[in-house]
Every structure is written in structure tokens, then in C-alpha cells.
Amino acid sequence: MQVYVETFTIHKRYALTISRGTHTDTTLAWVRIEQEGVEGWGEACPFSLSEDQHQSLEDILTGLEVTKGLLRRYSAWERQQVEERLRQEGIPSAARAAVDMALHDWMGKKLGMPLWQLWGLDRARIQPTTMTIGIASPQEAQQRALVWMKETQTQSFKIKLGSDQGLMADQNMLIAVQEVIPLGSLITVDANGAWTVEQSLSMSNWLAGQGVSYLEQPLNRGQEAGLITLWHESKLPIFVDESCLDSRDIPALTDRVHGINIKLMKCGGLSEALRMIHTAKSNGLQVMLGCYSNTALGNTAAAHLAPLVDYLDLDSHLNLVDDPFSGAILHNGCLVPTDQPGLGVTLSGVLG
Incomplete structure (x- = not known):
């Protein structure tokens, strides 16, 4: 099989601020694999787990250049062999x-x-x-919620907390959002590792009183020991994202979290995501599917796994001004893959 790689840049309509910084645009790699006159598509998106742990575009492109040479000796049907070889060669998970x-x-x-x-x-x-609402002033957060509701009729929100202005700012922002969204809306909170154990416990108990469904990644990656305290004392279920890369991480988390966030870029693809889902479920954990700055290509791929999981956060492509791809359809707030073969993704715009 032949592998082709092309980079392109996408831009957000609304900048996304999390506890580690603000994101306005991203350059991704579009991967095309051709064999027997059929072409399959994938994308690789840079991401960060913490300030000192990330996969850059340069890392991804270097890995894909090695991959192009390796895959010439394989068939597109040999997916298991390809996955094992790329892991052995140390190819970055996003590639x-x-x-x-x-x-x-x-x-x-x-x-x-x-x-x-x-x-x-x-x-x-x-x-x-x-639909994600990044860290912002109360007024900006309200406006973002109103836009999401107008454009998608959503009643499900993921609120990013962990403001550098402290816990009071986080609380004020959440209360402001609640003032403009429908009563009974699904609300989840993601702190992206911004809090201490004490702050996490205080906030999780406060958030439980605000009707939040679960708290995601309250502690930074590397501080998993502190999750045990939260597991025992928090009034909210605790999910992890940065603390769980692939299926090998799950066994050590079963006594300290209630769920995991699976992302294709950090785990290495749909094959590993399926293993993670079954491993987590067999250990009594709930599962959500998330994304980074993915386009409709990456989020549609994840959406094919959606019937297997409990929660979804696949909205990044809905915040783009120049998504070159079209795929899964948003219907009643659900991202539903179509009847088209494969991923069901088409090129609808110009790669920038």
C-alpha cells in the first residue's frame, strides 16, 4: 500500500481556553492510504497532556515519514500487524x-x-x-452557551474550569452558564489537572450541588495517588483523561476513578480505542469519547464507536470556520455516522 501525507491548518471561530492555555488554530496531518484503487483517510492532530508532555506536529510528521517506508511491505488488510509494528518502532500515538x-x-x-x-x-x-465552553468571563461563557444552543439545539455542556483567577472565578462562570441554559441540561466539568486534592474535593462537592454529572481530570497527570481520596470522599464521579492514555493504564485506575476519557490521538486509533472500551467496561468503569482540535474526519471516526460508550465530547469540528471535511450528522444533539462506506467522510472544502 502507498501512504500520502499532507498538512493543513484549521481555525476556531471561538478561541478555546483551558487551564494550560488558549488555542485558536491547529495544523494537522491528513493521511491517505491507497491500495487496489481504494483510498482510506485518517488524520493526526497534535496534543498536549501537560506542560512538558505533548506530541507536536514535527513529532507526528517524523513518525509518519518512517511509517511511509514501513507500510510498503504490508497489505491494507494486515491491520493487526501494522499496529504492532508501528508501536514497536515507537511511532507517536497520533500518527x-x-x-x-x-x-x-x-x-x-x-x-x-x-x-x-x-x-x-x-x-x-x-x-x-x-458542547464545550472554555474558561472565560461569566458574560463570555453565557454568550458561548447561547450560541451553542442556537446553532445545535444542545442541552449538553462540558464546562472547562481551572481559571488562574481561582475557584471563585470558576464558580461564578458555572453559575452564569446555568442561568442561560435549560433546567435539567447535562453539565460536566473538566479541570484539565488544574487543582490540588483539597481544591478538587471542595469543588467536586460544590459541583455536585449544582447538578453537575461528573468531574474530569481534577488532578494533573502524575498525581494519580491523590485520586484515591477523591474516589472515597467526592460526591461526584471522577473521570480521567490525561491520566489514561491506552488500555495498559486502566487496571491501575480501577480503584480510584469512575470513568475514563478515550481519545483516538492519545491511544493510537480505533483498534486500541475498542480495547480500551472493553477493558474499562469489564472493570466497571464508565467511558466517554473525547477529541482534541480534530476536524469532522477525526470526530466522525470516533462517532462510529459512540454506541458503545456512556458520554461523548466530539464537538471540536463544530467550532471551526474552515473544516475541509464533512461526515457524521448532528441530529438532536447526537453525532451520528451516516450509511456511507468506511468512515463516511468527504472532502467538502479546501485544505489550508
Whole structure:
């Protein structure tokens, strides 16, 4: 098989601020794998787990250049062998995710079936995706919530907290959002590792009283020992994102969290995401699917797994002014993959 790599830049309509910084645009790698006249697509998106742990575009492109040489000796049907080889070669997870995504897309197109159908999944089980509101002033957060509701009719929100102005600022922002969204809306909170154990416990108990469903990644990656205290004393379920990269991390978390956030870029693709889902579920953990600055290509790939999980946060492409791809359809707040073969993604714009 032949592998082609092209970079492109996307821009957010609204800048996204989390506890580690603000993001306005991202350059991704578009990966195309061709064999027997069929082309499969995937994407690799840079991401950061902490201030000193990240995968840059340069890391990803270097890994993909090595991958191009390696894959010439494999068939697109040999997905397991390819996955094992790329892991052995130390290829970054985001690059592996793009290749795995493209190979799944290729298989579906070759067989003329969408992935969800090949896996025997039920699209009626897909839960609404949350719409993310980044750290902002109370007034800005309210405006963002109103825009999301107008454009998507959503009643599910993910609120980013961890303001450098302290816990009172976080509380004021959350209260402001609650003033403008429908009563009974699903609200989740993600602190991106901004809090101490004491702050996390205080905020989790306060958030429980505000009707929040769960708290995601309150402590920084590397501070997993502190999660035990929260697991025992928090009134909210605790989910982790940065603390759980792939299925190998799950066993050590089963006595200290209630759920995990799976992202294709950090775990290495759809194949590993499936293993994570089954591993987590077999250990009594809940599962959510998340994203970084992915386009409709990456989020549609994840959406094919949506019938298997409890929560979704696949909204990054809805905040783009120049998404070059079209794929899964937002219907009643749910991101639903279509009947088209493979991922069901088409190129609808110009790669920038």
C-alpha cells in the first residue's frame, strides 16, 4: 500500500481556553492510504497532556515519514500487524491513530459498508455530545452557551474550569452558564489537572450541588495517588483523561476513578480505542469519547464507536470556520455516522 501525507491548518471561530492555555488554530496531518484503487483517510492532530508532555506536529510528521517506508511491505488488510509494528518502532500515538483510522476507512470502503455496521452497532444508542465552553468571563461563557444552543439545539455542556483567577472565578462562570441554559441540561466539568486534592474535593462537592454529572481530570497527570481520596470522599464521579492514555493504564485506575476519557490521538486509533472500551467496561468503569482540535474526519471516526460508550465530547469540528471535511450528522444533539462506506467522510472544502 502507498501512504500520502499532507498538512493543513484549521481555525476556531471561538478561541478555546483551558487551564494550560488558549488555542485558536491547529495544523494537522491528513493521511491517505491507497491500495487496489481504494483510498482510506485518517488524520493526526497534535496534543498536549501537560506542560512538558505533548506530541507536536514535527513529532507526528517524523513518525509518519518512517511509517511511509514501513507500510510498503504490508497489505491494507494486515491491520493487526501494522499496529504492532508501528508501536514497536515507537511511532507517536497520533500518527498511529491516523494510519489505523485510514485502514479502517479503507476496509469499509472496500467492503462497501460503514464501520458501525461492520461492527454490528446500533446508532440509536448514541448519546448526545456535549458542547464545550472554555474558561472565560461569566458574560463570555453565557454568550458561548447561547450560541451553542442556537446553532445545535444542545442541552449538553462540558464546562472547562481551572481559571488562574481561582475557584471563585470558576464558580461564578458555572453559575452564569446555568442561568442561560435549560433546567435539567447535562453539565460536566473538566479541570484539565488544574487543582490540588483539597481544591478538587471542595469543588467536586460544590459541583455536585449544582447538578453537575461528573468531574474530569481534577488532578494533573502524575498525581494519580491523590485520586484515591477523591474516589472515597467526592460526591461526584471522577473521570480521567490525561491520566489514561491506552488500555495498559486502566487496571491501575480501577480503584480510584469512575470513568475514563478515550481519545483516538492519545491511544493510537480505533483498534486500541475498542480495547480500551472493553477493558474499562469489564472493570466497571464508565467511558466517554473525547477529541482534541480534530476536524469532522477525526470526530466522525470516533462517532462510529459512540454506541458503545456512556458520554461523548466530539464537538471540536463544530467550532471551526474552515473544516475541509464533512461526515457524521448532528441530529438532536447526537453525532451520528451516516450509511456511507468506511468512515463516511468527504472532502467538502479546501485544505489550508
